[in-house]
Amino acid sequence: MMTPTDKNILIVDDEPPLRMLIRAVLESDGWNVHEAESGEQALQMLPGLSLNAALIDMRMDGMDGMTLLKELHGIVPGLPVIMLTAYGNVNAAVVAMKHGAFDYLTKPADNEELKAVMAKALDYSRLVDENERLKSAAGATEEMIGSTQVMRNVKELIEQAGPSEATILVLGESGTGKELVAEGLHKASLRADKPLIKVNCAALPGDLLESELFGYMKGAFTGAATNKPGRFQLASGGTLFLDEIGEMDPVLQAKILRALQEKVVEPLGSVSPVETDVRIIAATNRNLKEEVEKGTFREDLYYRLSVLEIRIPPLRERIGDLPALVAYLLEKLGRKNNKKVRSVSPAFLDVLSRYDWPGNVRELENVLERAIILSRSEVLGHELLPPQVQNHVAKTPAPAASATASETPAGKTPPAAASPSSLDDAERQALITALEANQHHRERTADALGISRRTLQYKLKKYGLTRR
Incomplete structure (x- = not known):
């Protein structure tokens, strides 16, 4: 380009x-x-x-x-x-x-x-x-499903920061989609026609990671039979994505810092530095500020990496995106497993909306794939959900009970708290979950669900969830 x-x-x-x-x-x-x-x-x-x-x-x-x-x-x-x-x-x-x-x-x-x-x-x-x-920038976030405010903010950041040369730090729990953000930033950049090289810093011990990143010369160590370019050289002109950088050894952190500052790397066994032209995107599920305070992560490298930080919200903070995520994954996983799956039952969606998703979108994908494989119907029933999901939800007090106790006008019969048996019940349950997750703050709840405040007010009245 x-x-x-x-x-x-x-x-x-x-x-x-x-x-x-x-x-x-x-x-x-x-x-x-x-x-x-x-x-x-x-x-x-x-x-x-x-x-x-x-x-x-x-x-x-x-x-x-x-x-x-x-x-x-x-x-x-x-x-x-x-x-x-x-x-x-x-x-x-x-x-x-x-x-x-x-x-x-x-x-x-x-x-x-x-x-x-x-x-x-x-x-x-x-x-x-x-x-x-x-x-390219418009298509950079196509695979990032979600219309809640938090996800709209993430997509906007990607489109704004993508064309820059800034080093970016992507933060988020495991399974939230940090790699997707890196891909989106690369697609939206002026380097989009050059390579995007990915390295998982947690997958290799320090010495192997160093040779993988910087390359080595023939004879640099036992088994080095030929020269091998490192990932910095392979990414020349493009983007280098350092995933799980919080796991990197402090000695190697110093070498990464030099590569960022001086734009050169030294392959193992070489006496001559090699110029490098790469844009760095790093990601971690750790709190790097805390790691800096503990002395396990270099402060100077942290500030070099975090010119701009993009935080990916966990799935529990954007439950309003569940229906869209489920629809997308059903189509994708159905094709992968040669199964025709049309939708999920309201009870299935209700259980998903009440689960806290410690593994985030990656866990949701695994849960849906398991259900698709086991299903004999085009509509997935809640009985196909794995035991850990069903058991967790069963032990959790139904949100409907507390919501009706606190939000139903005096003298009126509270709505039934049984498992939903219709789309209306599923929508009502999703509203209750979002309200409780946002401490009944109307504006934050509307943002989390990706709807306007007026639409939220209408739905609260429809399902008898307005305050006194």
Whole structure:
């Protein structure tokens, strides 16, 4: 993906003097000029170039300009291509424009006209590039299911922070989706066309993790038979995601800090540092501030990593997202297991909404996959839930009982607290759960459920849950 300062053009013409003249004019205007003397040579050069525009002659030996135009647009859609033509062949250039050429110039091209056309082409190229970036950013959070306020805040942060070069620290309990956030940040970044390399810092002991991150030279240790690039080098130009960085050994933390500060790494066994160009996204389920106070995590590294912090809420704090999460996972897991599953029963959803989900979305996915595998119906019943979920909910006092005692007007019969048997019952139960989780604060409850306060008020009246 191009940066705003790029001005790269490919000139394709079989006349060296003409290429030389055009090159001189464009270089004086700040362009980086690449030359090819034939269409065939231009196509060979293309993989190594990041172009903003191409200027090609209509008539050349071998592949002509029209054929090259079609080839270029097949490989680099949206690339502005300007056609060069002799005065007597203007009609051919007009035809080329109907087939996607950006503009045309007649030979010999006027210098000021050449500069003006190329300026328009550059603006167009940057517009196409920005459009692609925005599309990527818009799709960066597609797999992050949820419309509650806390999740909307997370998605907004990803879209805002993605295009920056800032180091970002993603915080959250295990199973909340920290890796998804890292993927979203990478997709929304200007590095989206470069690699996203992931490393789980808790999966390897310190010495192995060091060689994995920084690489090693042949003979650096027993078994090092060849040179091996590290993850920093593999991620060059892209993003390096350091998951569970709170588990990293303090000695290795110092080397990560140097890589961040000086943008160099030293492979094991090497005497020469290697330059590195990566953006770091780190994640942890630990409280790094507490780890700094305990002396198990370097304070200077913490501040280097936490230029911006994104906290992923646990599932129990966004129960309002459960229906959408369940619908998404049913479709995904049904395909994976070759089972057609349409929905879950209201009682099933009620149990899910009353469980505290210590394993978060990852645990929800496992619970649903188990139920899908065991189900003989297109609708999952609550009896398919694992014992630990059912037992936990059975031992927990039903929220409906306390809610009706505290919120039902005097003299009125409280609504039944039995397990829901309809969608209305399930919705009522979800309202009670959200109210209690937010200490009956109406605005926070509405945000948690992803609905407006007016809609919440209507639903509270509908189910007899208004205060006296």
